[in-house]
Amino acid sequence: MSSNVNSVKNTLKVALGLCVVCSIVISSAAVILKPMQTANEILDRNKNILIAAGVFDPNVHTNADVAGMFEEFTPRMVDLDEGRYLTEEEMQELGLNPQTYDQQTAKNDPAISEALSGSEDVASIRRRADYATVYVIQNDQGEYQSVVIPVSGYGLWGIMYGYLALESDGNTVRGIGFYDHQETPGLGGEISNPRWQAQWPDKEIYNEDNEVAFRVVKGGGQGEHQVDALSGATLTSRGVENMIEFWLGERGFAPFLRNEVRS
Numbered sequence: 001m002s003s004n005v006n007s008v009k010n011t012l013k014v015a016l017g018l019c020v021v022c023s024i025v026i027s028s029a030a031v032i033l034k035p036m037q038t039a040n041e042i043l044d045r046n047k048n049i050l051i052a053a054g055v056f057d058p059n060v061h062t063n064a065d066v067a068g069m070f071e072e073f074t075p076r077m078v079d080l081d082e083g084r085y086l087t088e089e090e091m092q093e094l095g096l097n098p099q100t101y102d103q104q105t106a107k108n109d110p111a112i113s114e115a116l117s118g119s120e121d122v123a124s125i126r127r128r129a130d131y132a133t134v135y136v137i138q139n140d141q142g143e144y145q146s147v148v149i150p151v152s153g154y155g156l157w158g159i160m161y162g163y164l165a166l167e168s169d170g171n172t173v174r175g176i177g178f179y180d181h182q183e184t185p186g187l188g189g190e191i192s193n194p195r196w197q198a199q200w201p202d203k204e205i206y207n208e209d210n211e212v213a214f215r216v217v218k219g220g221g222q223g224e225h226q227v228d229a230l231s232g233a234t235l236t237s238r239g240v241e242n243m244i245e246f247w248l249g250e251r252g253f254a255p256f257l258r259n260e261v262r263s
Contacts, residue, residue: 042099043063043066044179045179046066046067046070047063047066048162048163048177048179049070049073049135049148049163049165049177050066050069050070051163051175051177052148052162052163052164052165052174052175052176052177053073053137053146053148053163053165053174053175054165054174054175054201055069055072056069072137073135073136073137073148074135074136074137074138075098075099075133075134075135076098076133076134076135076136077091077096077098077101077131077132077133077134078131078132078133078134078253078256078260079130079131080128080129080130080131080132080251080252080253080255080256081130081255082255083254083255083256083257083258083259083260084256084259084260085260086131094112094131096131098133101131101133103129103131103132103133103150104129104152104161106129106130106131107125107127107128107129108127109129112129112130112131113127113128113129113130114127114128114130115127116128116251120251121246122242122245122246122249123152123153123154123239123242123243123245123246123247124153124154124239124242125152125153125154125159125246128251128252132149132150132253133150134147134148134149134150134253134256135147135148135163136148143168144168144170144261145167145168146165146166146167146168146174147165147166147170147257147261148163148164148165148166149163149164149166149247149253150162150163150247151163151164151176151243151244151247152243152247153239153240153242153243153246153247154239154242155181155182155183155188155191155235155236155239155240156182156183156184156188156233156235156236156239157182157183157184157188158181158182159180159181159182160178160180160181160183160191160236160239160240160243161178161179161180161181162176162177162178162179162181162191163176163177163179164176164244164247164248166205166257166261168261169261169262170257170258170261170262171204171205171206171257171262172202172203172204172205173200173201173202173203173204173205174201175197175200175201176197176200177197178191178192183233183236184233184236187230187231187232187233187236188230188233188235188236188237190230190231190233191230191236191240196227196228196230199221199227199228200227203224203225203226203227204224204225205225205244205248206248207225210258212244212245212248212249212254213225214226214241214244214245214248215227215241216228216229216230216237216238216240216241217229218234218237
């Protein structure tokens, strides 16, 4: 009987030892791989910004080109409510870094975000962070050449995330890119198709009254404020239009563009 008890004890000891060793190995791997994972996330973000700005062509360029090409852009943090850049002192006080700031994580922090009312939440994102990182190109005189803003909004199955690049006037579209979405392949998923995105450059967001006039129109796309809707993807198309309406509106980047770029 005692030999059986000892055998069970030994088995448990071995199993426990293996669990401890595996736990240590997994924890160590996570710590070791974290910097690599962070670097890959930054690489992917920067590449998508370059794609939206029409600078990076996946058929021509490689990941090795991203760092050099991205040097043109300067990340700046924006106070969305006040429509202005944060100062270095304000960023330090808030503990924010434009290089590492995650707007999607921040919107779930009540200290630096706010809930949107039903009438405000045209993009169906529920909450909006108080601050956002934008990516700008300016010449030596400080004149804007391009500004890239993050955009997001609900499509058919979930939130679509992307970047919208604007020309120096803060109104004319330079390009758009989506880096994460759950839309149906071949239908709503065509938001990631370069052929559909190719109709965006040179379209204008605002009308003469500075109202968001951009529309995603079925069988359209001919007007200066229009792009053609996705075939068979009405809700995704509507989601894209709502996304632009929100982020280029007064609860999004309109105050910033008006104060810092279009002034």
